[in-house]
Amino acid sequence: MAPADELFPRTRTVLGPGAVHLPHWLTPEEQLRLVAACRAWARPPAGLRLVRTPGGGAMTARQFCLGWHWYPYGYARTVVDGDGAPVKPMPAALAELGRGAAEAAGHTVGEAYDIALVNFYDADARMGMHRDSDEKSDAPVVSLSLGDTGVFRFGNTRTRTKPYTDVELRSGDLVVFGGPSRLAYHGVPRVLPGTAPPELGLTGRLNITLRVSGLG
Template sequence: MTDPLFSPAPVEIAPGAVHVPGWLDHAEQRRLVDLCRAWVRGPGGMTRHRTRGGTMSVAMTSLGWYWRPYRYSATLPDGTPVPPLPPILGELALRALKDAYGALPDPAPDYDVALVNFYGAGATMGMHQDRDERDDAPVVSLSLGDTCVFRFGNTATRTRPYTDVELRGGDLFVFGGPSRLAYHGVPRTRPGTADPASGMRSGRLNITVRASGLRRD
């Protein structure tokens, strides 16, 4: 594993892939943790989806659009419409792009979907590509709670070459451009590493914000 990245400055892991340690302060982390608790109690609940590889160990809530392997839907499993993406996440995503890349793309992406993933003890995420979107806007990933090992690979294969990055609570990771379809995953988390000041007692929350490129009829 590569050494943890302690610098508060953006660090380019691969072309278009940027890690910003400590991007969220404690107050922002607590606010997001509280919001996540409210969101998971919402209409969509939390689901451990079944994929081609089996049932996921990570529990997920969808916001803006409902994700199920391997597509988005404008309705929840019970047929009710999915509420729009909470504005705070769209605002954070645009701020993240500016801080990671130094400027916003022109035009700015229309972020409209987010996945909230909860990693309990032993939960992992296999190497995969985020390719269900029709828009190639960068993916914005926010970490809360326990530290994880984030494995960021290449666009051709799930195997090497890849870089292991330690993501702590409050860290930002953005990947777009040449790295937009890079394989990535979480081989392990580090239980008990959450900073109590963040509002997380245990486990890891990961919020990924994307632009679906879809239209509601």
Template structure:
């Protein structure tokens, strides 16, 4: 769990990649858990994404603003129920700007950050995420990642391949991770979730929620 007697320091993990522990207050964690439960019900419900090769992702995903399916964004979820995804709320956009400002220490620059989609992934104790690049966006604005619930091993790699060199970072409930600049197209993944390490006071009894905010660079 985050916090404790020995608070974890903010860390620049790689150029453009910054880890800010316990960035979300307990109140904001609870607010996000409540909101994620509502978003998971629809209009496009949470689902396991089917990959082009027929594989099924172990995480369950729901989207806001734009619907992501491998490997493109659409306004409607043709691979689920054909409905238009829920809008990205303005308060979450503001949180994204705050996150970029706090990670990079540049409030003026962060004011231009305008995420228009959120991918919300739920990991149970056995779920993982393979090494991949976030490259379906037309914008190279930073990706903002928020974690709630069980901690995980987050692996940040290089921009050339899924292999080494990479760096493993422990992400705990409430942590912020921002990657942009030279790390924007770095391969990254989640090889392990640590069940039972979350904070039940958020209303999440088990598992990990990961909310990522992005600019798609797409028009309407």
């Protein structure tokens, strides 16, 4: 539901075939609960970490995982590129939230969401154009935004370059991409500091990405 003070209410937008942006999908109460949960999940062991690429670089957004641990470019049950601890389990309520989000975007999912990648962006963090291609399932990807607004760049399945669409994702927004857009390139070129709802008590942006692994 759009805030009462929004002059031009944002509406459901199709970003591509099978890709949808639903503004204000999470209620303020759901956002508060998810932020509190993320703070607990982010604590060690298997907590928030800096992700290093095979080339020796580091992602500017920090990350933790639930269900399966992602590392470039695969999945494991332990934090193989961190403290080695077992990954925290995927909460059933979060898996169900993923299914409901996919259905709200018009997708039917026969498998349970069993991966959550949670990225934390401070004011200087970015995410380059990439595809979510390490899963064995073609179930749609669910992306939930909390805190500061992020500029989300949604591209095509062929190249990291244009054509792409930039859309502002505010706290509570949902993006789902599946079907022909399941392997579309996407990224976050910038975050808009100081735009988080004050009641969240959050400085920065949290992005919860839910996936179906297909790994059994």
